[in-house]
Amino acid sequence: MERPDLDNVDPAVVAYIESLEAELEQLRGRPERHAVETFEPSEPPTTINVITISAGSLAKRTPRHFYSRQRRGGMGVFDLDTPEDDPPAFLLLADAGQNLLVFTNHGRAFRLPVSELPETPVRGRGQSLVARLPFSLQTGEKLAAMLPDSGGAYVLLFSERGWVRRIRSNYLGPKMLPGTAFHDPKNGGPLVAACWSPGDGDLFLLTRQGQAIRFAEQQVPVSGCRGIRVPPDDAVITGLPVYAGSGVFLVADDGKGTIRLMSGFNANKAPGAGGKVAIKVDHVAGAVIVEESDDLFILSQLGKIIRFTAGEVPPKEGVVQGVHCISLRNDQVVAVARSQS
Numbered sequence: 341m342e343r344p345d346l347d348n349v350d351p352a353v354v355a356y357i358e359s360l361e362a363e364l365e366q367l368r369g370r371p372e373r374h375a376v377e378t379f380e381p382s383e384p385p386t387t388i389n390v391i392t393i394s395a396g397s398l399a400k401r402t403p404r405h406f407y408s409r410q411r412r413g414g415m416g417v418f419d420l421d422t423p424e425d426d427p428p429a430f431l432l433l434a435d436a437g438q439n440l441l442v443f444t445n446h447g448r449a450f451r452l453p454v455s456e457l458p459e460t461p462v463r464g465r466g467q468s469l470v471a472r473l474p475f476s477l478q479t480g481e482k483l484a485a486m487l488p489d490s491g492g493a494y495v496l497l498f499s500e501r502g503w504v505r506r507i508r509s510n511y512l513g514p515k516m517l518p519g520t521a522f523h524d525p526k527n528g529g530p531l532v533a534a535c536w537s538p539g540d541g542d543l544f545l546l547t548r549q550g551q552a553i554r555f556a557e558q559q560v561p562v563s564g565c566r567g568i569r570v571p572p573d574d575a576v577i578t579g580l581p582v583y584a585g586s587g588v589f590l591v592a593d594d595g596k597g598t599i600r601l602m603s604g605f606n607a608n609k610a611p612g613a614g615g616k617v618a619i620k621v622d623h624v625a626g627a628v629i630v631e632e633s634d635d636l637f638i639l640s641q642l643g644k645i646i647r648f649t650a651g652e653v654p655p656k657e658g659v660v661q662g663v664h665c666i667s668l669r670n671d672q673v674v675a676v677a678r679s680q681s
Contacts, residue, residue: 398466416646447523473581503528505564551615592621604657
């Protein structure tokens with residue numbers, strides 16, 4: 341059958357068709373036995389949920405066991421179904437019995453039970469997360485970061501221009517007033533990321549252009565400080581707690597990723613300096629602390645998601661471009677998360 345003209349077809353539909361064609365070509369080139377081995381058996385049922393959220397706050401959750409592991413570099417499966425003008429933007433894992441800490445770019449925080457998010461199949465439509473918050477968002481306010489409500493002694497907040505603040509976990513507990521502000525955008529711009537930390541190691545701050553800095557977390561004062569000096573054409577995208585033996589999985593928007601070992605990334609004596617190259621890419625999409633036995637989840641702008649084991653990504657002490665982690669066509673990576681086995 342001759343391929344029809346797709347010039348006037350929606351780009352998202354074309355991308356989906358092309359991804360199916362590419363997968364079909366791969367299957368034609370392999371023995372049937374190998375195609376079956378590409379997917380591992382599903383894990384036993386679990387209460388851990390994969391939560392996907394769009395830029396405009398459409399959110400859903402799906403139990404983790406419905407996502408089969410693929411090989412690194414696979415096609416993935418389509419997940420959050422959103423309008424074309426509201427692409428997927430956030431990805432995290434949390435137990436159905438937990439609460440989410442939801443942070444906005446204005447630095448305000450809210451608590452929301454995971455169970456209040458709609459549970460759907462892997463390919464499902466989300467519902468407004470913002471509509472479930474106890475207060476309306478302010479003008480220009482939008483979602484910036486989401487965390488499960490437990491995970492360490494401190495929550496670290498990171499701004500676009502490199503400001504870092506450390507908050508004790510009890511301030512974010514059940515007694516927290518909804519909408520409490522923990523960051524002032526006057527300090528380093530809007531909030532862009534948050535993470536849990538045990539509080540006794542180093543911080544690793546990463547920018548969109550792949551620059552990073554590492555320094556002792558305890559050097560961050562109560563009022564916060566500048567963690568990294570960021571040039572005008574760059575911005576911080578995340579920060580992570582690390583130790584000398586840690587590995588950080590870095591993934592670019594083109595689907596290439598690497599595990600950067602902190603044994604090969606020396607710590608600075610103090611925060612506030614310029615960064616050095618962590619990965620050779622044009623645009624970093626995300627980063628997570630990872631161990632070899634963990635699973636990695638990668639989410640794309642068209643709503644594709646892939647799950648594979650971190651052990652398939654070779655760890656490196658030096659700067660590299662990375663290896664292919666997800667097959668993309670007219671698409672790009674927007675988020676990454678990890679799940680402990």
